[in-house]
Amino acid sequence: MTTTQPGTGTPAAGGPDERFAGSPAPGRDGIEGLAASWYVALRSAQLKRGPTPVTLFGQELVAWRDADGYPVVMPRHCPHQGASLALGRVVDGCLRCPFHGWRFDASGRCVHIPRAERIPSTARQATYPTDERYGYVWVWYGGDRPAFAVPDFPPLTTSRGRYLGFRYSDRTRGTARMLLENAVDYHHFLTLHGLELDRVEFRMLAEPDQAVDNGAPIDGDTWFGSWFEGTTPKLSPSRHPWRWLIQAATVFGTGRHFQLLVDGWSGGQRFTMYADGREIHKVLLAITPTRDGDITQLGWAGVRRTGRPWRTMLNFALLYAQSRAGTAQDIPIYNTTRAEHGGFHVPYDKGVLRFRHYYQRWVDPTEPKR
Amino acid sequence: MSAFASAEPTTVPTDLDLASGWYIGMRSEQLADRPRRLPLFGRDLVAWRDGTDEPVVLAGHCAHLGASLALGRVVDGCLRCPFHHWRYDASGACVHVPGLPQRPRIARVRTYPTVERHGYIWVWYGGTTPLYPLPGVPALDAPRGRYRTYRFSRTTPASPRRVLENAFDFYHFMTLHHVKSKAPVDLTMLTEQSQAAENGPPMPADAWIGAVLESRGLAVPRAIRAVGVKTDRFSLLVDGWPGGQRLTFYLDGTVMAKELLGVTPVAAGHTVMQGWTLVPRTGRLARDTALFWMYRAQHWLGTREDLAIYRTAAPDGHAVPVRYDHSVLRFRKYWAGWVDHARRAEAET
Secondary structure: OOOOOOOOOOOOOOOOHHHHOOOOOOOOOOOOOOOOEEEEEEEHHHOOOOOEEEEEOOEEEEEEEOOOOOEEEEEOEOOOOOOEHHHOEEEOOEEEOOOOOOEEOOOOEEEEOOOOOOOOOOOEOOOEOEEEEOOEEEEEEOOOOOOOOOOOOHHHOOOHHHEEEEEEEEEEOOOHHHHHHOOOOOHHHHHOOOOOOEEEEEEEOOOHHHHHHHOOOOOOOOOEEEEEEEEOOOOOOOOOHHHHHHHHHHOOOOOOEEEEEEEEEOOEEEEEEEEOOEEEEEEEEEEEEEEOOEEEEEEEEEEEOOOOHHHHHHHHHHHHHHHHHHHHHHHHHHHHOOHHHOOOOOHHHHHHHHHHHHHHHHHOOOOOOO | OOOOOOOOOOOOOOOOOOOOEEEEEEEHHHOOOOOEEEEEOOEEEEEEEOOOOOEEEEEOEOOOOOOEHHHOEEEOOEEEOOOOOOEEOOOOEEEEOOOOOOOOOOOEOOEEOEEEEOOEEEEEEOOOOOOOOOOOOHHHHOOOOOEEEEEEEEEEOOOHHHHHHHHHOOHHHHHOOOOOEOOOOEEEEOOOHHHHOOOOOOOOHHHOEEEEEEEOOEOOOHHHHHOOOOOOOEEEEEEEEOOEEEEEEEEOOEEEEEEEEEEEEEEOOEEEEEEEEEEEOOOOHHHHHHHHHHHHHHHHHHHHHHHHHHHHOOOOOOOOOOHHHHHHHHHHHHHHHHHHHHHHHHHHO
């Protein structure tokens, strides 16, 4: 559990900028090998004004909204006698403990104790930095100040109307690293997922600007990007009807060239998929690290509207089917893989190894780069 | 067991002190065309059948990124990893990696020697080469009709050693199992394998341990007398290797039942004891049926009494031995020798 350190906190949150300024660093010892990053605590719609219990990083926390509606995430149990603050209420923009009525403001400081003359300086809760975007409440793990802002994802903000999408959420027993390195492990698209592609090409991207199609560039230290492409073989629909159908679905019936742009940060990813250079869909991948061996991958996936409603609907149905089928193939692997039993690497693993190197920099308990 | 004894399981040892030997991995019919996860020896293994239908047991995770091979498929007699389709042959060598011009020569996963016999897949623990073939129970290969048989399988937190030393703890037959005898029950350690020929063929001398338990004043229950057993001479011949035992029960020199007891060390604090019981048929249906069910009932009741002790006993190691424990101590010494062997052999793999 986290410890509270008196006197080092920041004043109560006032404006959007100060939302990043959490009080004393909540511990980073919750989940072995988890990178410092932004993670999803819960859906925005799940957090009403009243407090809601959440478990993140192996710790029991409580989420609530302050007077301005900004989300606050802090340890769930009152520092007084340990009652669950999730049973409490938000009163005057402060969370009130159900047991003896202690009130905590958005910075975690105890601001009111009924019938007490003085509020002990140790009466405070550590809070996590939070943000709210894309319909999710995000929490920063790894210190009291986020090293970067939650990255941009236009389909859920500025270009919302141009996409037709759905949200997904799947629990796994894997690790966050496993879920993220999957995107750069391009060879598994061909084997586990059975994509039939010739002239496969994979490369790591050098500059965040190369991934600008995914959204505003992510800060260089934080960023990781890759490009994957291949060509579907020419097949006759009458001689290989099933294979023909699968590969038509692979490129959404648009040309023969499959291309995938991936970039992300230490706790999530953005994808754009193209067929013959034309954008077909985008995906946002985020993670909820509940505890060791209980990690949820979640996010949004949507097709770019084509201008022809029936075509958009067809693409949407194909994306939905592909997404669910792919997840159904990935999840059992995540659930049962023991990375420590592997370790024999071959040339096509360079993306995975590069990713692991990058990821480890965000795991190591040194102060993350800013 | 004292009335005050706690029914709560005590803490189990975290390390599996296993002896080198043949252990039951799983029942034969549990392994068909698809590979299957096999938790054994406290490890995560995978079992599958190769092109000739022989069982293969390998370390359960791919040498590449560690995916579970139990999710894979058998393709062309090789086990194919689900993740990147690396293929492993029965020796655990990686024989094919899609997307590479040639296979990586040193990629392999560990293989465990196996043999399929008596309806079980047996797995050798203690190095990569078995020191001797599995000593079988010939009675189980006898023509159908010679014996009535049944299988048993019970799970216990006890260690394999405790399960196997039980037969050498002759005193507990009188105390725990309430065997009544006018003359004292006595146990003699065997010195020659020929003395245990009734159980089956010999095995290497140092892998073998045997004893005979005898009583000349057994109070035979009335139900058994009713079916024509008029004796008070009872004996039990037990012999085995580290990992399994063969038993023959006699009344008045006549075989009443035989047993094969195998042990499956799943993990620390999780052992399965399983095997076969055989009761000879004499041709007299009513008598055979009565004896079969009486034997089975006493076996079930006796096992229940043992399991209650196993569930609640302190982990192995605490012992104030007395004179009648000589045979248990002999067994423990024999077992410890094979634990040492296993440690050395496993360290070399």
